[in-house]
Amino acid sequence: MFEEAKKKYSAAGVDVEAALEKLKNVSISLHCWQGDDVRGFDTDPNKPLTGGIQTTGNYPGRARTPDELMADIDKVISLVPGKPKMNLHASYAIFEDGEWADRDKLEPKHFAKWVKFCKERGLGCDFNPTFFSHPKCDPLTLSSPNEETRKFWIEHGKACIRISNYLAEELGQPCVMNIWTGDGFKDIPGDRINPRIRYRESIDAILSEPYDFKKVKPCVESKVFGIGVESYTMGSSEFALLYAAVNQDKCIPLMDNGHYHPTEVVSDKIPALLTFFKEIALHVTRPVRWDSDHVVLFDDETKEIAREIVRCGGLEGRVNIALDYFDASINRISAWTTGYRNFQKALLFALLQPVDELKKLQDEQKFSALMVAQEELKTLPFGEIWAEFCKRNDAPLDGAWFPLVEEYEKNVLSKRN
Numbered sequence: 537m538f539e540e541a542k543k544k545y546s547a548a549g550v551d552v553e554a555a556l557e558k559l560k561n562v563s564i565s566l567h568c569w570q571g572d573d574v575r576g577f578d579t580d581p582n583k584p585l586t587g588g589i590q591t592t593g594n595y596p597g598r599a600r601t602p603d604e605l606m607a608d609i610d611k612v613i614s615l616v617p618g619k620p621k622m623n624l625h626a627s628y629a630i631f632e633d634g635e636w637a638d639r640d641k642l643e644p645k646h647f648a649k650w651v652k653f654c655k656e657r658g659l660g661c662d663f664n665p666t667f668f669s670h671p672k673c674d675p676l677t678l679s680s681p682n683e684e685t686r687k688f689w690i691e692h693g694k695a696c697i698r699i700s701n702y703l704a705e706e707l708g709q710p711c712v713m714n715i716w717t718g719d720g721f722k723d724i725p726g727d728r729i730n731p732r733i734r735y736r737e738s739i740d741a742i743l744s745e746p747y748d749f750k751k752v753k754p755c756v757e758s759k760v761f762g763i764g765v766e767s768y769t770m771g772s773s774e775f776a777l778l779y780a781a782v783n784q785d786k787c788i789p790l791m792d793n794g795h796y797h798p799t800e801v802v803s804d805k806i807p808a809l810l811t812f813f814k815e816i817a818l819h820v821t822r823p824v825r826w827d828s829d830h831v832v833l834f835d836d837e838t839k840e841i842a843r844e845i846v847r848c849g850g851l852e853g854r855v856n857i858a859l860d861y862f863d864a865s866i867n868r869i870s871a872w873t874t875g876y877r878n879f880q881k882a883l884l885f886a887l888l889q890p891v892d893e894l895k896k897l898q899d900e901q902k903f904s905a906l907m908v909a910q911e912e913l914k915t916l917p918f919g920e921i922w923a924e925f926c927k928r929n930d931a932p933l934d935g936a937w938f939p940l941v942e943e944y945e946k947n948v949l950s951k952r953n
């Protein structure tokens with residue numbers, strides 16, 4: 537069936553073998569925070585999540601310790617084709633022998649266990665300072681009018697650059713370090729510019745920590761609003777894009793597709809940004825009416841995002857892809873695995889498009905033919921190619937992995953409560 541499918545794609549001008557080869561080497565960052573509802577290990581696990589984000593649901597079996605989280609990540613890795621890259625938040629520091637360090641004092645050694653984990657599995661690792669769910673959020677962080685608060689969070693950011701550098705050096709792969717804060721206001725601000733000026737100065741201060749931009753890639757992630765910060769955010773889209781644009785020698789912009797007005801699409805923003813930036817970063821998620829961080833599906837916008845990544849040369853090192861969602865209402869391993877496999881599917885779907893031919897039809901203004909070609913590509917036997925990709929990369933096929941999750945739930949997750 538694969539051979540038959542391949543013939544059909546070939547007739548449409550697509551080289552299936554090249555697509556399979558290409559996708560094999562794409563590593564998508566796997567966010568550790570789906571496994572424990574974004575709680576981390578450095579503060580009280582029963583504290584509420586703050587900073588304009590929220591998990592909802594109380595499905596049993598969340599990871600409560602580093603060992604449990606690592607075991608769950610291993611399960612996910614066994615269920616997806618190819619090799620992911622890890623993506624950690626600073627709040628996932630692992631303290632040993634009763635030691636504890638506050639976020640401004642975090643050190644590389646607090647991530648030594650993660651380095652060991654990644655090394656044993658041959659994975660790279662991305663990183664994120666954690667500017668939320670912490671008593672020092674007043675509730676603002678980098679844009680706070682309180683100098684002591686700002687200083688604390690700047691020190692946290694700098695510590696995270698040192699940790700990112702450690703991850704990059706130890707694992708031999710660049711570390712994308714994303715700066716996102718939930719700073720903003722619930723209601724109409726009385727002053728919009730000064731918080732943004734402070735935010736800018738604080739990011740400047742963080743990035744004054746020395747690093748090699750080839751190894752540590754700081755990003756600024758924008759967001760239009762969050763829970764409790766519905767009216768205004770310091771890190772709006774214009775703010776973050778302009779920050780990255782005037783600091784192209786030391787940071788890159790990050791777009792999360794849950795962070796825009798509902799009719800805006802990140803797929804269209806990718807080529808816009810790549811017209812000006814050498815490199816960009818993405819958080820792939822699924823907003824349902826708002827930034828709800830639902831599991832990534834194989835839906836139209838996800839496919840369109842993947843198409844733009846492929847067409848813009850994003851897989852040649854220009855687009856850093858990370859997943860970012862957290863659903864606490866369903867089995868978390870299935871959430872992770874579904875989203876990861878779906879984004880791989882979207883990339884494969886994109887790689888199975890006759891890019892040059894579609895471009896030619898457009899340039900020659902053959903818009904009827906372009907529409908027909910794009911529509912007919914949708915019903916080619918994609919499932920056969922995806923199955924072959926799973927087979928060649930030692931991952932279970934669709935239909936075969938979920939029973940393994942159910943078994944893991946029965947034997948491992950259900951014993952956690």
Ligand code: RNT
Pocket residue numbers: 569574588589664716757759792819827860
């Ligand atoms: C929140 C941002 C941010 C977080 C993670 C946990 O809206 O998307 O990226 O989800 O850092």
Ligand code: ZN
Pocket residue numbers: 757792819860
């Ligand atoms: Zn995000």
